[in-house]
Amino acid sequence: MNAKTLTCKVAGVGAWGANFENWHDLQALLCGQPLPDKPQKGPKPAIIPANERRRAPLPVRLAVESSWQAVQHAQVEPASLTNVFVSGLGDTDLTDYMCKVLASENKELSPTKFHNSVHNAAAGYWTISTNTMTAANSVAGYQESVSLALFEAMVQCEAEGVPMLVTFYDAPVSEVLKPLLENTHAFAFSLVLFPSVSDHGMAISATIREAIAPEWPTLSAQSDYLQSLYTSNPCARVLSLAEMLMQQNAKHDAITMPLSEQTTISFERVQP
């Protein structure tokens, strides 16, 4: 059987959701801390210039907020990172806006909303706000968005020998598509990955194997909110990896995710 192992180091983490505003708060929730009294509305990432931020759609603000946190956590220049952005569902609010206008008599679209509707809007706003001229990939993997984006980022990290930013984000689904795509939660999570030769960061490995795809791993955290987030938001499936990354968490030192119909990807913390 062919198995291939990729390695890298996790040097920075960023996270944002309605009940946590950074990786520190998310870890507390994953450890069983109660939810805050009141959920927050969307993030307002300061790195996007104010005039642009007003026009930036929620998925973009989610992605940029957690990306900025991860970059600061890793203490790197954003422009030094090569980027992979993933959303499993896209911007369904803008899809809804465009499809409603286009189903009506007057089909005039807002030019700003149209250019914001591209799937790589988050990558665009991020590279513009941080003056990043490296490659920015924007990908989709529906229910496998998390495993595919981690795979793509670790492949790029190893093949090109460059530090990476990988950001996972999905916003609540608009009313018409909700019965199909389900998600009602805003969520974003980012990792800064260094090539494994680097002195910094937590070493992890990813092994790709041929096997019938398993179910997604069970999330240890039991709160209704986290369980609902984990099952309905395709990008929140990264929470299983987040639990593995938590320093104090010894329960998961390896997890296996479905990568495709007949391949799996297993992540492990590599002991120094």
Added chain:
Amino acid sequence: MGIDIIDYESCSAAGVNLAQLRSSLAQHKSGLVKNCLTGSDIDTWIGKVADVDAINDLKEWQSRNNALAALGLEQGSILNNVSALIKKYGAARVGIVMGSSTSSIDRTETAYQALDEAGGLTTAFKQPLVHNPHAPSLFVAHYTGVKGPSLTINTACSSSAKVFVTAARWLNLGVVDAVLVGGVDTLCLSVLHGFNSLQLLSANPCMPFDHNRDGINLGEASGFAILQRSGDNANRTGIQLTGYGESSDAYHMSHPHPEGLGAKLSMTQALERAALKASDIDYINLHGTSSRANDLIEGGLVSELFPKTTQCSSTKAWMGHTLGAAGITEAIICMDVLLTSLMPGSMNLAQLDDAIDFSIQAENLTKNCTHVMTNSFGFGGNNCTLLFSKER
């Protein structure tokens, strides 16, 4: 890096398959027609693939985008070659990387025109695997039986150029033994009315790099190529992917960088990776959308970077700007120059823009070429350059 191109096929208004595309290119036969898309009254020209209209048996996978992907996969020897590779390596050792900008939003638009009284989706449109941005890869995996990693790249108009780069990395690291790469994008109201809102559409057939160009024409296309590590398959085209560049403009969501800094990075990276000089490049298939801004900026850069011995053209007057499918459509035209020695001219070019100082003309030329390059630039300032060479 050593990546062999095993096979390729193209489906656009300029020809439903590669054989027809070659004949259209040779005869300067454009596929552009006056806008006839149902529900759209915009005064422009489009590159529509008429044969897609008849494909309506895809059941839960039905969308115009998936139909165009299916039509493309049925051309030439692509499906046979994918089946042979699955048999040889196993379905899990073959990957898919698809590029698209619209995915299947055509179907979502249609669904919204047919909502029930309560404003909900009607039965025929309850298609979760279609109404999401990963739809092209999900469908192509279903259609071909590929069961290895399959990823969709959605970086607007550079999408299906970047698929070659991602596939090359997967192959070089040995996570798969073959990759089916593709691009598919269909004409729909979102793109026609969206580009119209940006005042980028022309009411005339587009004329890239012409002094009097006044905008773009949109088109639809699907294209596929099979990639393997060098030497793994004796049955191959003799063409290799030898270089690539990927960059960001860091400038604006829908305007290119005024000095083309990002585009310059992607072209110079591709040359460096292939260890070639600008003077080694025989032919460049330019992004050349026929918009005032793109052609001026790309034209200026190519004038600065490449000598007059490098022949250039934009082929968008044959099938229009096929957005997320443009990268692979033009990669195929570019690769095919290495096989046919026919360098397509820049159709509709009458009076060259004064700011342009590189070798370009309307007529086709014949030359035995060794190295060719193609540019794709997308919204969000997303750039990709591919470099293909004849196998030594």
